[in-house]
Amino acid sequence: xxxxxxxxxxxxxxxxxxxxxxxxxxxxxxxxxxxxxxxxxxxxxxxxxxxxxxxxxxxxxxxxxxxxxxxxxxxxxxxxxxxxxxxxxxxxxxxxxxxxxxxxxxxxxxxxxxxxxxxxxxxxxxxxxxxxxxxxxxxxxxxxxxxxxxxxxxxxxxxxxxxxxxxxxxxxxxxxxxxxxxxxxxxxxxxxxxxxxxxxxxxxxxxxxxxxxxxxxxxxxxxxxxxxxxxxxxxxxxxxxxxxxxxxxxxxxxxxxxxxxxxxxxxxxxxxxxxxxxxxxxxxxxxxxxxxxxxxxxxxxxxxxxxxxxxxxxxxxxxxxxxxxxxxxxxxxxxxxxxxxxxxxxxxxxxxxxxxxxxxxxxxxxxxxxxxxxxxxxxxxxxxxxxxxxxxxxxxxxxxxxxxxxxxxxx
Amino acid sequence: xxxxxxxxxxxxxxxxxxxxxxxxxxxxxxxxxxxxxxxxxxxxxxxxxxxxxxxxxxxxxxxxxxxxxxxxxxxxxxxxxxxxxxxxxxxxxxxxxxxxxxxxxxxxxxxxxxxxxxxxxxxxxxxxxxxxxxxxxxxxxxxxxxxxxxxxxxxxxxxxxxxxxxxxxxxxxxxxxxxxxxxxxxxx
Numbered sequence: 001x002x003x004x005x006x007x008x009x010x011x012x013x014x015x016x017x018x019x020x021x022x023x024x025x026x027x028x029x030x031x032x033x034x035x036x037x038x039x040x041x042x043x044x045x046x047x048x049x050x051x052x053x054x055x056x057x058x059x060x061x062x063x064x065x066x067x068x069x070x071x072x073x074x075x076x077x078x079x080x081x082x083x084x085x086x087x088x089x090x091x092x093x094x095x096x097x098x099x100x101x102x103x104x105x106x107x108x109x110x111x112x113x114x115x116x117x118x119x120x121x122x123x124x125x126x127x128x129x130x131x132x133x134x135x136x137x138x139x140x141x142x143x144x145x146x147x148x149x150x151x152x153x154x155x156x157x158x159x160x161x162x163x164x165x166x167x168x169x170x171x172x173x174x175x176x177x178x179x180x181x182x183x184x185x186x187x188x189x190x191x192x193x194x195x196x197x198x199x200x201x202x203x204x205x206x207x208x209x210x211x212x213x214x215x216x217x218x219x220x221x222x223x224x225x226x227x228x229x230x231x232x233x234x235x236x237x238x239x240x241x242x243x244x245x246x247x248x249x250x251x252x253x254x255x256x257x258x259x260x261x262x263x264x265x266x267x268x269x270x271x272x273x274x275x276x277x278x279x280x281x282x283x284x285x286x287x288x289x290x291x292x293x294x295x296x297x298x299x300x301x302x303x304x305x306x307x308x309x310x311x312x313x314x315x316x317x318x319x320x321x322x323x324x325x326x327x328x329x330x331x332x333x334x335x336x337x338x339x340x341x342x343x344x345x346x347x348x349x350x351x352x353x354x355x356x357x358x359x360x361x362x363x364x365x366x367x368x369x370x371x372x373x374x375x376x377x378x379x380x381x382x383x384x385x386x387x388x389x390x391x392x393x394x395x396x397x398x399x400x401x402x403x404x405x406x407x408x409x410x411x
Numbered sequence: 412x413x414x415x416x417x418x419x420x421x422x423x424x425x426x427x428x429x430x431x432x433x434x435x436x437x438x439x440x441x442x443x444x445x446x447x448x449x450x451x452x453x454x455x456x457x458x459x460x461x462x463x464x465x466x467x468x469x470x471x472x473x474x475x476x477x478x479x480x481x482x483x484x485x486x487x488x489x490x491x492x493x494x495x496x497x498x499x500x501x502x503x504x505x506x507x508x509x510x511x512x513x514x515x516x517x518x519x520x521x522x523x524x525x526x527x528x529x530x531x532x533x534x535x536x537x538x539x540x541x542x543x544x545x546x547x548x549x550x551x552x553x554x555x556x557x558x559x560x561x562x563x564x565x566x567x568x569x570x571x572x573x574x575x576x577x578x579x580x581x582x583x584x585x586x587x588x589x590x591x592x593x594x595x596x597x598x599x
Contacts, residue, residue, distance in 0.1 A: 265590040276589035280579040287573050322555065357441070 004030050006402060007112055007121040009103075011037045011094045013060060013083060013388045014376030014395065015127035019092040020061045021392075021399035027406075031092055032114060034099040038083040040129055045076050047157045048181060050241030052173060053209050053389060060086060061392045071207065073241030100128075103350045109371060123402050126350070126361075126374040130386055131343035137169075142267035143337060144329050152178065152340045158185035162335040165189070167272065167327065169264050170340035171196040172235035176248045178340055180240075183258050190327060190334070191253055192274060194263030198249045198285045198317060199237040203293065204300070205309035208239070215299040217292070218384035219393075222365065225379075232379045235342070250282065251318050261324045270330040274323065282319040289314075345377070366398055371405070373398045421565075425520035443470050450482070458486040459495055500535060500553065507584045508533045511558060514578030519564060524574065528563040556588065 006022060008015045011033035022029045036042060051058070056070035063086045074082060087094055095116070102113040103124065112119040134151035143149060148162055152174040158181060168179040171193035183189040199208055212218050222228040240248040250260050262275035290313065297311050327334065347361060354368050355361055363374050365381045374380070375398060376391050384390025437444040446469035450462045465479040483496035497505070508531040519526050535553035540546045562571050579585045 262589070268591065273591045277579065277585065280576055280585075283572065283576045284580065287569070287576055290569065291573075 001111075001118045001120055003120050004028060005121065005406075006030075006123040006125065007032060007110070007119055008125045008127050009100050009112075010034075010127035010129060010376075011087065011092070011096070012040055012127065012129060012376070013038075013086075014129070014391045015094075015125070016083060016086050016090065016092055017060050017392045017395040018125050018127055018375055018398065019094075020063070020086075020090040021395040022402070023090060023092075024061065025399055025403055027399065027402060029093065030119070031094040032098045032100055032112070032119075033094050033096045036096050037087050037094060038080045040131065041076055041079045041083065044131075044153050046152070046155050046178070046181075047076075049177070050075050051079060051388070052237070052239045052241050053387060054207055057209055057213065057387075057389045058082060059389050059392065061396060063089060071243075100349050103352070105352055105369075105372075123371045123373065123405070125398065126347070126368070126372075127376055128345065128347075130345050130377050132346035133344050134339060135342040135344050136339045137264070137341055139264065139267050140337075140339065144270045147329055147334060148336045150336060150338050152338070153343070155338060158182050158187065161187065163187075164335035165333045166336045166338055167192065167264075167329075167334050168338045168340055170194075170235075170342065171238065171250065172340065172342070173237060173239055175340035176238045176250075176253060177240050178338060179253055179258050180248060180256060182338070183253070183256050188333070189253075189258045190261055190324075191250070191258050192261050192264040192272075193250060193278065193281060194275070195281055196235055196250075196285050197237050198247065198289045199239055199292070200246050200289075200312075200314065201239060201243065201248075202246060203296065204312060205307075208237075211296045213389075215296050217295070218382065218387070218390060220383045221381065222379060228379065231383075232377075234378075247314075249317065254318065254320070259324065260320060261327070267329065270328065272327040272329055272334075274325050274327070276323075276325060278323045279319050282317040286316050366394055367401065373401070421520070421523055421525040423516045423520045423524075423526045425517045427517070427520045430517065445469075458484070458490070458492045460484055500537060503584075503588070504533045504535050504556070507556065507582075507588060508558065510582045510584035511560075511575070511578050514582050515560070515562065515574050518574050518577045518581075519566075522570075522574070524570060525565045526562065527565075528561070530561045531558055532561075533558045553588075 006027060006029040008018050008029060008031040011031050015031050015033070016037070019029060019031050033039060050073040052073070054070065055065040055067060055072050055074060058065045058074065065082065098114045098116045100112055100114050104111050106120060109120055109122045110124045112121065112124065134153045136151065140149060150160070155178060161182065165188040166182050167190045168175050168182065169192045171191060175191065179189050179191040201208060203211060225231045238247070238249050245252060254260055260278070262278035263281070264272055265275045266273045293313070300308055345361070347355070352369070354372070361368065361374060361377070363377070363380070366373050366375060368374055375394055376386055378386045380386070381394045381397060382390050385394050446467060448467045450464045452460050452462045454460050460483070462482040462484070463479050464482065465476050467474050482502060484499050484502060485494055485496040486492035486498050487494045512529060512531050515529060516526060533556065535556045537553055538549045541549035541551040560575055562574070564571060566574070
C-alpha cells in the first residue's frame with residue numbers, strides 16, 4: 001500500500017485547482033483520475049454544448065483564459081484543452097485510468113482502494129464532480145416499453161434519436177438547449193417544464209455573467225442566504241453559451257414550434273399526465289428573473305451607470321392559456337423521452353456514515369469529516385462553487401485548512 | 412423619534428415561529444410529519460349528504476378535535492334537487508380558495524408583510540354533459556379554474572404577486588387539483 005499526505009479523487013477543474021493549491025503550499029499529493037484529465041467534459045457532454053460562462057470567466061488558481069475571444073464561450077474540445085493545459089502548467093501529479101473502488105476511514109486517515117493499487121492518505125479531497133449520475137424521476141419506470149429513454153448525460157446529438165416526437169422533461173439549461181436543438185433538427189418536441197429560471201444572456205449591454213460577477217452575486221456565502229438547502233437545489237438558469245439569441249426560454253421555444261407543458265406528474269396507463277401549475281411556474285420564473293434584475297440595477301445605481309445601457313424589463317412569459325394535460329405515449333407520436341431532470345454526484349464507493357437520509361453528502365463548506373473534504377458541489381462555500389470560476393477559491397480555502405490541521409497535529 | 416413613527420410588529424394572525432419550529436422537528440423525525448385526514452359522509456336523501464369531520468392521524472398518533480365540523484352538500488334546483496347546500500365541486504373551489512388564502516397570509520407573515528384585506532374569487536368551468544354521460548370527449552370535472560385575488564397590504568404589486576405565487580407553490584389543494592392523485596374506492 002502506497003502512502004501520501006493528500007489524495008485527490010478526480011482531475012477535472014476541481015481536482016486540478018486543488019492540486020495547484022496544494023503545490024502552491026508545498027503539500028505533497030496525488031490526483032487519481034478514473035479516465036483522462038477533464039474526463040466528464042470529454043465523455044459526458046453533448047456535442048454542441050458550450051460553457052454558459054464567457055471565456056474571461058474561466059479563472060483557476062494560477063491559470064486563466066489568455067485567448068483573443070474573452071467574450072466567447074468554450075466548446076467542449078476547448079474546455080478539454082484549457083484543463084489539460086492547466087494540468088501541464090501546474091505539473092499536476094495525475095494518475096490517469098485509475099478508478100477508485102472504495103474509500104474507508106482507517107486510523108487518522110483514509111484507505112483508498114483503486115483498480116491500480118491501494119493508497120493510504122492523511123487527507124482526502126473528493127473532487128469527482130456533482131453531475132456523475134442523471135437524476136431520473138421514479139415515474140420513468142411507468143414509461144411504455146416502446147418509448148426510447150435517454151438522459152442529458154447520454155445524449156450527444158439529434159442523430160441518435162429515432163424519427164418522430166421527443167418529450168424533453170426538464171426546463172433548466174440542459175432541457176431548453178436540447179429541446180431547441182432537437183426541434184431545429186425537425187422533430188416534433190414537447191417540453192415539460194416545472195420550476196425554472198428565465199434569464200437574458202445579456203442585459204443593459206453586458207453579459208449576465210458580467211453582472212453577477214461584478215455585483216458580487218457569485219460570491220455570496222451560505223450564511224447570506226435564507227435557505228441554503230433550497231439554494232443548492234436551484235435549477236440552472238435558462239442560458240445557452242452563445243450571443244446569437246438573447247433568451248433560450250419557453251417563449252423562444254414556443255416560437256420555434258416546441259409545445260410547452262407543465263411538469264410531468266405521472267404516467268398512467270401509457271398516458272403522460274402533466275401538472276396544471278405551468279402558469280404559476282412561469283410566474284415564479286418571471287418573478288425570480290425580475291428580482292435579480294432589480295438587484296443588479298440597484299448595484300449599478302450605487303456604482304454609477306457609466307457604459308451601461310438603460311434599465312430593461314421583459315414581457316412576462318407567454319404561458320399557453322390551456323396547456324396540454326395529457327399525452328398518449330402509446331399512439332406513436334412520441335418515440336423518445338429525454339430526461340433533463342438534473343444530476344447528482346456518485347459516491348457509491350465512499351463507505352462512511354457521511355450521508356443524510358436522502359443520500360446527500362453532509363458537509364460544512366466542503367469539510368465532511370476530519371481530513372475528508374469535498375470540492376465542486378453547488379453553493380458549497382460560495383454561490384459559484386460548482387463553476388470553473390468558483391472552484392479555485394474553495395480549493396484554496398481547503399488547502400489552507402489542510403495546512404492548519406497538519407500544523408496543529410505536528411505541534 | 413416620535414412614537415407614531417415606530418414600527419409596529421406585523422401580524423396576520425400566523426404563528427410563523429411555531430411553523431418554523433415544526434419544520435425543525437419534522438427534519439429530525441420525518442415519520443411524525445405523516446398525517447392522514449378524513450371525513451365521514453352520511454347520505455340524507457337524493458343528492459343531499461352531510462360530512463362530519465373530527466379525528467385525524469398526525470404526530471405519530473390519532474388526534475381528536477374539541478369540535479366536530481359539518482359540511483353539507485346538495486345540488487341546485489336545476490338539477491331537480493332541493494338546493495340545501497353547495498355542490499361538491501363548489502366545495503372543492505372553496506377549499507382551493509381557503510388553501511391559497513391561508514397560504515398568502517402565512518407567506519406574508521414570514522416575509523414581514525402586513526395584510527389589511529384579502530379576498531379570493533374562484534371560478535371553475537364545467538360542461539355538465541360530462542357528468543350526464545352524454546359525450547365521452549367531455550370530462551366530468553373542471554376544464555379550467557381561475558382564481559383572482561384582491562389584496563390590500565403594505566407591499567409593492569410585485570411583492571404581492573410573489574406572495575400569491577409562493578402560496579400556490581406550497582398549497583395542498585392547488586397540488587391536489589393540478590396533479591393526479593391515485594384514488595382507491597372500496598366497498599365494506
